[in-house]
Amino acid sequence: MEDELEQKIKDVMGAVFEISVDKIDAESSIDNIDLWDSMGHIKLILSLEKDFGIQFNGGEVIEMVKYSKIKEIIEDKTKST
């Protein structure tokens, strides 16, 4: 069962990259989503921060280029808050 956090991440990614949420899975990354360019990445990071009410540091921003890594980082951050 997909939890609320995963659905929320996929909703943000779907909106930013203009793709159906159904097409986002564990393998989704900067390599296989067309609109995930520099501007797309910037929009994604800022949208995730806004929707989850958290802040990413520079190192995390660089690492967040795969759905699985995004989920891992947000899980860690939301657990500790």
Next chain:
Amino acid sequence: MSEKMKFNVFIKGKNVDLVVLDEEVVEKTDWFNWFNDEESTVHMIHHYYPNTRAKQLVFYKDEIENNPKKLQVGIFHKKDKVLIGVISLNDIDFLNRNCKTGAIIGVKKYRKIFCYLEAYTLLLKHAFEQLNINKISDVSISKDVADFLIKTVGFKLEGIRRNELYMNGKYVDLYLIGLLKEEFYKGGYDNIKIPSDEVMG
């Protein structure tokens, strides 16, 4: 084309090198044409008049070749052996130790965040450590881009020029950001660990 050219490396990076620009680069690459592409220039203060190879050569001769106030280099993708963009330090002021920056990733495939960030940090490091620059300024018509550079590289927001430019049918604000040498090393440079090529896209 650029794949067959030999580029002279000026600054070595992990996934991209910063390479010397010369007349051959103007003649044999698509550099001039990047400024004709609406998509490449959507966030830039460009795309007002068409650019040509001849105009690019004049720009190179007049603005780059023997100009100590401007340092412009190419961004060369090491794995694919292709020139993907250019990046520069502009208006270098050796009295007050400051300058401005500018960059374009012209080849769409490489418009990923790492190519830009790696090239950007390589050039900033060169400015601070070799040219003894104390402060670098940048501008953006995108609040998102300004916020991102503040977050990742350590820039500070210094002001907003309201309705400064007319672009895409409307007046837009210009975000002014600045970076001191100590801010780069304290807030930005240590956090920017550029990953290897596998995840670059």
